[in-house]
Amino acid sequence: xxxxxxxxxxxxxxxxxxxxxxxxxxxxxxxxxxxxxxxxxxxxxxxxxxxxxxxxxxxxxxxxxxxxxxxxxxxxxxxxxxxxxxxxxxxxxxxxxxxxxxxxxxxxxxxxxxxxxxxxxxxxxxxxxxxxxxxxxxxxxxxxxxxxxxxxxxxxxxxxxxxxxxxxxxxxxxxxxxxxxxxxxxxxxxxxxxxxxxxxxxxxxxxxxxxxxxxxxxxxxxxxxxxxxxxxxxxxxxxxxxxxxxx
Amino acid sequence: xxxxxxxxxxxxxxxxxxxxxxxxxxxxxxxxxxxxxxxxxxxxxxxxxxxxxxxxxxxxxxxxxxxxxxxxxxxxxxxxxxxxxxxxxxxxxxxxxxxxxxxxxxxxxxxxxxxxxxxxxxxxxxxxxxxxxxxxxxxxxxxxxxxxxxxxxxxxxxxxxxxxxxxxxxxxxxxxxxxxxxxxxxxxxxxxxxxxxxxxxxxxxxxxxxxxxxxxxxxxx
Numbered sequence: 001x002x003x004x005x006x007x008x009x010x011x012x013x014x015x016x017x018x019x020x021x022x023x024x025x026x027x028x029x030x031x032x033x034x035x036x037x038x039x040x041x042x043x044x045x046x047x048x049x050x051x052x053x054x055x056x057x058x059x060x061x062x063x064x065x066x067x068x069x070x071x072x073x074x075x076x077x078x079x080x081x082x083x084x085x086x087x088x089x090x091x092x093x094x095x096x097x098x099x100x101x102x103x104x105x106x107x108x109x110x111x112x113x114x115x116x117x118x119x120x121x122x123x124x125x126x127x128x129x130x131x132x133x134x135x136x137x138x139x140x141x142x143x144x145x146x147x148x149x150x151x152x153x154x155x156x157x158x159x160x161x162x163x164x165x166x167x168x169x170x171x172x173x174x175x176x177x178x179x180x181x182x183x184x185x186x187x188x189x190x191x192x193x194x195x196x197x198x199x200x201x202x203x204x205x206x207x208x209x210x211x212x213x214x215x216x217x218x219x220x221x222x223x224x225x226x227x228x229x230x231x232x233x234x235x236x237x238x239x240x241x242x243x244x245x246x247x
Numbered sequence: 248x249x250x251x252x253x254x255x256x257x258x259x260x261x262x263x264x265x266x267x268x269x270x271x272x273x274x275x276x277x278x279x280x281x282x283x284x285x286x287x288x289x290x291x292x293x294x295x296x297x298x299x300x301x302x303x304x305x306x307x308x309x310x311x312x313x314x315x316x317x318x319x320x321x322x323x324x325x326x327x328x329x330x331x332x333x334x335x336x337x338x339x340x341x342x343x344x345x346x347x348x349x350x351x352x353x354x355x356x357x358x359x360x361x362x363x364x365x366x367x368x369x370x371x372x373x374x375x376x377x378x379x380x381x382x383x384x385x386x387x388x389x390x391x392x393x394x395x396x397x398x399x400x401x402x403x404x405x406x407x408x409x410x411x412x413x414x415x416x417x418x419x420x421x422x423x424x425x426x427x428x429x430x431x432x433x434x435x436x437x438x439x440x441x442x443x444x445x446x447x448x449x450x451x452x453x454x455x456x457x458x459x460x461x462x463x464x465x466x467x468x
Binding site: 055057058060061064125127130132133156157158159160167168171172173174 | 310311314315316332333411415416417422429430432433434435
């Protein structure tokens with residue numbers, strides 16, 4: 001009896017929550033965040049950052065319901081502003097990078113422009129992240145209507161977030177809209193090596209994909225420092241290498 | 248404004264899954280029953296595996312199974328131009344794999360309870376195997392068949408993880424009630440989400456009640 005109690009206490013001790021800084025990040029940041037975090041930790045060795053990835057909409061819903069995050073990094077500006085307006089943030093949101101939308105095709109592209117690709121009679125299904133929750137999905141939708149192909153939405157396969165969109169493209173062998181940041185990951189690099197191709201969508205076809213972050217209520221000092229770090233020249237360089245841009 | 252299409256689609260998926268699994272599991276269970284075979288350790292483990300595997304893991308491998316890049320998916324695509332990933336038939340296949348034990352186990356348990364003397368009696372009276380099945384086994388198995396069908400149906404209604412992986416949330420094809428509910432919550436449409444949850448809850452509770460009613464203790468006349 002005593003022994004099992006001891007064991008229980010021991011187990012409880014092991015599962016005690018890590019008192020780190022918790023970052024809720026949009027799924028498109030998955031590939032770039034580890035590098036940002038490690039370069040930040042080189043400056044602040046005491047910092048412990050934990051990352052949770054999901055779609056921006058999902059994370060917003062969690063934060064509005066009181067999820068215990070310190071920083072929210074969204075794939076757009078609306079969700080962080082909503083969080084701020086509802087009183088869950090310490091200060092107004094800041095833009096940390098702009099996303100770049102690409103069209104990834106599992107086979108070599110026969111046409112030079114996206115318009116030509118979309119108007120091809122053999123065009124079948126394509127992958128789009130849920131436009132209601134994933135800003136890159138909304139941007140893809142905007143591109144379709146800019147190009148007069150809004151009718152193609154009934155051929156869309158909807159993914160819940162950007163990582164799932166990439167997964168659908170890779171296993172489903174379908175083309176689709178994804179961020180440039182996702183192209184620069186090992187999985188997609190291998191895909192490109194086996195014959196896939198991508199083209200960067202003309203940025204005039206969709207509203208700028210400004211990605212904003214916000215420091216949440218109750219955040220510690222490291223969280224504040226990390227938010228400042230994300231806007232530094234060093235972080236910007238990492239973002240650009242990972243497939244983001246600045247105006 | 249509430250969209251009912253996802254719920255109707257869930258009902259359609261559950262019906263299809265129930266019918267397909269009944270067509271597979273009933274003959275399978277009967278065949279083993281007549282031969283007096285016990286389920287080996289491996290078979291036992293394999294058929295119950297979907298109960299324990301996380302749906303996302305199962306979904307991921309079903310996704311690879313259906314992928315047109317290799318294996319069965321590639322064969323179907325080349326041979327028949329058929330693509331199952333992100334389609335209604337695709338999620339029916341996924342559901343059947345995921346819900347398999349829910350159909351098989353009640354049927355097996357029911358068959359185990361049938362005394363072999365009854366079969367032998369039927370054979371002595373000159374009935375062949377199909378007559379025995381029809382006149383003796385199936386009537387005795389009736390409650391278990393209903394239980395198996397209802398739990399399969401109910402389990403499929405609530406299925407989420409597997410369909411999330413292989414479905415692709417296409418309205419009218421793969422956007423079932425559970426996926427739609429997830430999207431409602433993500434987009435903070437809580438009112439509609441509550442209504443949807445209530446409807447799903449009512450359906451599930453109703454079905455479970457039906458199972459209880461079928462299995463209620465009865466006096467044999």
